[in-house]
Amino acid sequence: MSFFDFFKREAGLLQTSRRVEQQVDEFLSIVVEAGEVFRTAFHVYITAGPSATFEAQFETINDLEHKGDDLRREIETELYAKTLIPDLRSDVLQLVESIDKVTNLYKSNLFRLSIQRPEIPKTLHSEYERLAEAAVECADTLIETTRSFFKDHTVVRDGAKQVAALETRADEISTPLLRDIFNSDLELAHKMQLMYFVERLDAIANQAEDISDHLSISAIKRRI
Amino acid sequence: MTVDLFTLLLLGGGLFLGWALGANDSANVFGTAVGTRMLRFRTAAILCSGGVILGAVISGAGPTETLGKLAAIKSVAEASIASACAGLTVLFMTRRGLPVSTSQAVVGALIGWNIWNGFDTDMEVASKIMLTWVLCPFLAAGIAALLLPITSFAIQKSRFHLFQQDAITRWALIIAGALGAYSLGANNIANVMGPFAHSIAFPELIIYQSLHLSGLQQLFLLGGIAVAIGVFTYSRRVMMTVGKDLFELSPVAGWVVVMAHSIVLLLFTSKALAEWLNGVGLPSLPLVPVSSSQAVIGAVLGIGLIRGRHGIRWSVLGEIGLGWVLTPLASGLFCFAALAILGQFNP
Numbered sequence: 001m002s003f004f005d006f007f008k009r010e011a012g013l014l015q016t017s018r019r020v021e022q023q024v025d026e027f028l029s030i031v032v033e034a035g036e037v038f039r040t041a042f043h044v045y046i047t048a049g050p051s052a053t054f055e056a057q058f059e060t061i062n063d064l065e066h067k068g069d070d071l072r073r074e075i076e077t078e079l080y081a082k083t084l085i086p087d088l089r090s091d092v093l094q095l096v097e098s099i100d101k102v103t104n105l106y107k108s109n110l111f112r113l114s115i116q117r118p119e120i121p122k123t124l125h126s127e128y129e130r131l132a133e134a135a136v137e138c139a140d141t142l143i144e145t146t147r148s149f150f151k152d153h154t155v156v157r158d159g160a161k162q163v164a165a166l167e168t169r170a171d172e173i174s175t176p177l178l179r180d181i182f183n184s185d186l187e188l189a190h191k192m193q194l195m196y197f198v199e200r201l202d203a204i205a206n207q208a209e210d211i212s213d214h215l216s217i218s219a220i221k222r223r224i
Numbered sequence: 225m226t227v228d229l230f231t232l233l234l235l236g237g238g239l240f241l242g243w244a245l246g247a248n249d250s251a252n253v254f255g256t257a258v259g260t261r262m263l264r265f266r267t268a269a270i271l272c273s274g275g276v277i278l279g280a281v282i283s284g285a286g287p288t289e290t291l292g293k294l295a296a297i298k299s300v301a302e303a304s305i306a307s308a309c310a311g312l313t314v315l316f317m318t319r320r321g322l323p324v325s326t327s328q329a330v331v332g333a334l335i336g337w338n339i340w341n342g343f344d345t346d347m348e349v350a351s352k353i354m355l356t357w358v359l360c361p362f363l364a365a366g367i368a369a370l371l372l373p374i375t376s377f378a379i380q381k382s383r384f385h386l387f388q389q390d391a392i393t394r395w396a397l398i399i400a401g402a403l404g405a406y407s408l409g410a411n412n413i414a415n416v417m418g419p420f421a422h423s424i425a426f427p428e429l430i431i432y433q434s435l436h437l438s439g440l441q442q443l444f445l446l447g448g449i450a451v452a453i454g455v456f457t458y459s460r461r462v463m464m465t466v467g468k469d470l471f472e473l474s475p476v477a478g479w480v481v482v483m484a485h486s487i488v489l490l491l492f493t494s495k496a497l498a499e500w501l502n503g504v505g506l507p508s509l510p511l512v513p514v515s516s517s518q519a520v521i522g523a524v525l526g527i528g529l530i531r532g533r534h535g536i537r538w539s540v541l542g543e544i545g546l547g548w549v550l551t552p553l554a555s556g557l558f559c560f561a562a563l564a565i566l567g568q569f570n571p
Contacts, residue, residue, distance in 0.1 A: 017387040018388070020387050085386060087475055151383050151384075154380065223474075
């Protein structure tokens with residue numbers, strides 16, 4: 001390799017870095033967009049049941065999930081092929097894969113709603129919506145914290161605290177909701193099904209909290 | 225003096241030291257970049273060799289002059305014996321796991337040569353040189369301790385994206401490595417060719433009517449080539465090992481270490497820098513070959529101090545201190561004994 005090739009390769013690396021940076025940014029935006037779609041779709045399901053609008057939203061989230069998967073693979077390939085950020089590569093790869101699971105959770109929640117079509121009693125509507133809202137807010141805060149990790153790691157700790165607080169809020173909603181479900185006169189099978197969806201919603205917040213915990217440790221590694 | 229094949233063969237002792245320098249100390253400047261696979265070994269080896277040769281030819285005179293004040297060996301054979309004794313001392317002590325520096329071994333050998341010849345050693349020069357051994361790691365620690373928060377502050381303020389920072393760090397490591405190689409060549413070439421500076425005089429070489437190479441510069445060029453051979457033939461594994469050890473610090477901290485090392489070596493090398501420091505009323509440092517590895521250890525300790533002294537192995541400083549005494553003593557005794565024995569055959 002001549003020196004010209006060497007400098008060309010190194011200069012090309014700057015372009016690659018910028019490209020991966022944009023891909024990561026786009027990937028994170030997809031998760032936020034998926035959260036927005038999930039929020040709308042859940043609201044549609046609660047208010048109108050498994051309608052055509054709900055199914056359309058489900059299709060949208062399906063597309064977003066595929067797009068996120070493709071981007072994740074591209075990011076992983078670039079990180080390995082171009083040996084970018086050797087010290088934090090495994091952390092970033094793990095981060096991208098874990099965040100991808102948040103989109104998967106959004107999708108799988110809607111998928112199960114679409115398949116099982118559970119009947120949610122009106123008295124529980126507001127609490128289910130509050131829980132979905134808290135879960136999405138928790139995941140959105142995680143995405144903001146992740147963006148901070150890439151640009152200003154010093155604020156990651158505060159972001160992680162916020163994520164933890166929102167996860168607690170989701171727990172505070174889900175626990176009384178579960179009590180209400182099991183104190184109701186519904187059939188046991190119906191209760192179990194409703195419980196399952198409470199747990200699925202709670203899983204989004206739990207996943208966000210787990211990722212933010214790992215992020216805090218990775219942020220410590222970013223200190224020079 | 226004409227330079228014949230036999231004279232060139234006698235240069236072997238110095239060239240061996242040069243090879244060893246390239247094999248070991250190049251890891252101090254490019255270890256981080258290669259150990260983390262941020263830079264390919266071949267690229268690092270080319271940059272390192274080029275830097276070392278340029279540093280040796282352009283700026284190698286200062287430390288060699290100081291060594292010349294300690295002992296001006298007029299016989300090529302004796303210079304070769306002194307060099308070989310220094311090299312063998314390094315080899316012996318390394319095998320025994322004892323802390324060792326080529327610079328200190330060469331100084332010891334020169335003092336041994338003085339004693340054998342019955343010449344007085346200039347104690348002012350000797351004490352100046354010994355003071356630099358102590359100063360070198362502490363100065364590197366101070367510079368690293370200063371450079372780390374400045375770099376950290378600059379990175380925080382600039383808010384580079386992680387990937388941008390990675391790309392910038394790569395370039396910074398390449399530039400620091402090239403500077404490090406230049407300073408290594410400029411400073412340590414005195415160890416490799418210094419003992420021969422008063423015994424071998426090549427006629428001035430003029431290339432294309434524009435590039436003038438003095439006899440001393442040609443000697444340094446030869447030494448630089450020996451270093452380059454050491455880099456290409458033996459440094460890969462050392463770079464991977466040292467690089468990973470340094471890398472435990474993070475690539476940016478690794479950059480701080482290489483920069484602190486390079487600055488320290490330049491401070492002990494550059495005549496221009498010494499004149500500038502004197503010009504602005506600051507004390508300049510004596511131009512002396514110092515230990516590249518001890519500069520790196522000092523810089524790592526400096527970073528450890530800034531980070532709260534956790535995990536610092538203070539015993540390392542004790543080991544270095546032991547080396548300051550043991551290495552020149554062993555090398556001096558070895559050189560004296562070798563000259564005494566070989567002198568029997570050539571009274």
